[in-house]
Amino acid sequence: MTATIIDGKAFAAEVRGRVGEHVARLKEENGITPGLAVVLVGEDPASEVYVRSKGRQTIESGMNSYEHKLPADTSEADLLALIDRLNADPAVNGILVQLPLPGHLNEDLVINAIDPAKDVDGFHISNVGLLATGQKAMVPCTPLGCLMLLREHHGSLSGLNAVVIGRSNIVGKPMAQLLLRDSCTVTVAHSRTRDIEAVVRGADIVVAAVGRAEMVTGDWIKPGATVIDVGINRLPPAEEGGKGRLVGDVEFESAAEVAGAITPVPGGVGPMTIACLLANTLTATCRAHGLAEPEGLTA
């Protein structure tokens, strides 16, 4: 068997197109331009790449992009003061603070200082609670992107066995919540899970969010299962000065021989994450102005 490749890059472009159309209508009919503020503390080169492509795609979709780059030694008080200003700024509809933060900054404190209505990452405790209780929330972008790909591929997910590998607050846990809401039978595996291969072999849907290059191999996969690979891992460069290949948490070659469908890395979940960030910024803007929300762009 050879798996269908789920083209996240193409689907993300379609989502961005729909966001762009809605943004154009908001401008024409309501005179509103959504704005997204991205805050980056320190100089992590990988983060800077994401922040750049987020900024570019924000502008391409017709929204305003505000980038705040702060030095690595920024104090918590200064960062909280910036967040207060962004919370109060009516031109800013979405706020994203790039994680991880430098070690001297308390991530929970900083995230929970964001106005939940502008929390386009969906990491604020209010949004976590709203999602967990089935109320209208801002939904974290990466799990939302995975859900969109799964719905697109399967239609209904009802009754399917889903195994999420990883229990982080930004991917694993919200992913499990969304799958549960779509009536999957959900198992969350992690570093203490016993006989993890056997657990994963029971899954119709596998979402791998571990951060370990190519950990999940084809022999873990039930024939015909759908595999969503969230991992972004840079392998050590083969030659001096080279950049090193980007791979997921799944060994693509062996998994694709067994799976029914699989997302590649790059070109799978990553582009969907950014598309969902734009979708969330649009949703936050509509909610802020009491306008109808975009259809098919929320969970």
Ligand SMILES: NC(=O)C1=CN([C@@H]2O[C@H](COP(=O)(O)OP(=O)(O)OC[C@H]3O[C@@H](n4cnc5c(N)ncnc54)[C@H](OP(=O)(O)O)[C@@H]3O)[C@@H](O)[C@H]2O)C=CC1
């Ligand atoms: N494509 C995208 O848009 C995004 C990609 N990512 C990528 O997704 C991956 C996961 O990110 P994130 O959730 O933030 O990572 P974290 O490091 O926060 O969490 C990793 C999870 O994997 C679990 N884990 C670690 N080792 C094993 C193991 N050997 N077996 C089973 N489980 C294990 C950990 O378990 P425990 O809790 O027990 O320690 C933890 O729950 C990374 O590669 C990251 O780069 C992240 C965000 C967005």
Ligand SMILES: Nc1nc(=O)c2c([nH]1)NC[C@@H]1CN(c3ccc(C(=O)N[C@@H](CCC(=O)O)C(=O)O)cc3)C=[N+]21
């Ligand atoms: N507050 C916060 N929110 C985040 O959503 C967040 C974060 N912090 N910190 C870092 C992680 C990581 N992340 C990615 C987004 C897009 C790609 C992406 O577009 N990847 C491309 C490839 C990019 C490349 O070539 O390097 C792809 O997979 O095709 C990857 C990773 C969002 N994150």
Ligand SMILES: [Mg+2]
């Ligand atoms: Mg920290």
